[in-house]
Amino acid sequence: MPIPQKAIVIHSPASGKSSRLAEATNGLRTAGLEIVETFPISALDKLPPQGRCWQERGIDLVVAAGGDGLIGGVTSHIVSSSLPMGILPLGTANDVARTVGIPMDIPKAVAVIASGKAMSMDIGIAEPAEQEPHHLADSNPTNADHPHSYFVHALTIGLNVKFAKFATDKKMRKKFGNLTYAAAVARALQSYTPIDVELRFEGLALYEHEVNGKPIGKPKVLDKPITIHSKIAQVAIVNSPVFWGALEATVPGVDLNDRLLDIVVIEDNRLEHLIFKILRFFGRRNAQKANPERWYAQFPELLAAERTNIAGIHHVQAQGIIIYAKDKRTDVTLDGEVRGVTPMHAHVANERLKIIVPA
Template sequence: MRTKQELGAAIRRERCAALVVNAHSRRGRRLYEGARSRLTAAGFTLLGTYPVDRPDELERSLAEAADLGPDLLVAGGGDGTIGTAARLLAHRDIALGLLPLGTTNNFARTVGIPLDLDAAVAVLTDGKVIDVDLGLVGDMRFTNHVGIGLSADVMLTAPPRLKRVTGRLAYPVTALALLRRHRPLRATVRAEGREHEFVTHQLYVANGGFHAGRPITADANADDRLLVAYPVGGPSRRELLRDTARNAATGHRRTLGDDPFLAVRQLWLETDPPARVEVDGEPYGETPIRIGLDPNALRVMAAADSPDR
């Protein structure tokens, strides 16, 4: 593999790319043509372009695009699309370019990609290649988070049409509908020789720095060799609602040293009763699970001033 400096230089010099857009996502259908024309105007030679209308075709389209041998694979869509692309490109000599066209765009926010399409394309033309960590649950890599409890139930039941119409508001609307009958779970987290127990409706383990479009803490990111585990509220529904609002309002002012965050390299998680698990918004299975890190697994085209460890 080339060094990231060599890969970045090749992208700036050769402008050789492939484009895959999830046209089924909220903004993807509307913005696909704009993305393609902007990349062409910026001097990119597009070896292949793939507007994907069916979710079950996304992985195959990404694989076909990667097999064309581009220096840069540009993926347009939400966190599910970006997560699929990240898994495909892990430890490969291709950089991932991000066009955030989804609902919350957590990974794009984590690596500092602007949500405006013109600004995101400017990063692809003038940025640099950085390495970021990916999380591991079992043998599956993820970009943003693992959710245990209510969020997994929400991801399984949030209507796609509601997501397209209301954006990220679809998730709290669905959560409120489910919460009336949702029961708390007892979660045990074992990490670094210590055991932590929580009774909660919801637990997250994050690799990135954003959740639901808001900062988790001021110092969480995808390049720090750390996972962040944290419950949202306690056993009562009122506590869940209170802490959800608190996290959204104050995440940018909190740090990993604050309660209830656990910043660790890997962990074992079990719940009583067994709980559903979602990984970057996709169903995964049930607890118990082991979660770890794959350091510097993914190369991403980021802004020229982005930090890179």
């Protein structure tokens, strides 16, 4: 890919490696890019998508300098244009960057932006949702003025939402520094409470063939929606498979170009059992068919869709899902930031995201 001549850099001052922004932008200039403008993601709050405006100004490339939340926010501005995104992994986890092979070393990431190739990938769309995150002080957030937003990594309710609130709290970041994520995990587990949900799967993918217990081949997609009720610890709508930063835990079987979302439902359980099962789930290398058990007696349609054999954790694929929390409106994270509340409709976006990846 020829080196783009003009680029803008959008950054997050709260990112874990934001102190290296100047080093990174200088590296881009040295590599031959003209940095037209550098500004924080907060400058885009309340603005409509800016991608086409940037194109009209002659911009060739948008560089997201931060973590997963920043990538999700920038995506909402560029998917309606043909602008590609370069990634400088200045966040703490950088799960999207790890998924597409962006090096964590800043000079090497700069080299990818300068000489890599454009790759298109599926993204999810959440309706309704906000482009900018809520702050912890916000109460009863509403989505009335925000018809939709996009997510590149994952949309979640449950445990991960509490983790995200703690992990992005400025006081916790100041107190714990590099240990903020570990402290946030501990706080989220201490405050764990299950959620009663109704999940409505749209275009559920059924795997009719398997080899050695593993689903194979292209799935059959159901025309009719399937609705279930469950008490859950977490629901994650996964678009890119890497989690937990440097640990690179991976959801097996996720494809960036299959026009399906991977949905992981973790049922309520005792805390020690939850932790053990989650570690087992992320420790697998392949999707696995489940054996019939109590959950499938209640929801027999899901057995052919199941991609894990761990009781109490369910992994299915679908074109979309609607999440209702039965007791109250529940916060939802998009790419690790609280940007909406239930009820939430998530589905594969018609648009696709172009990212510069290693050649």
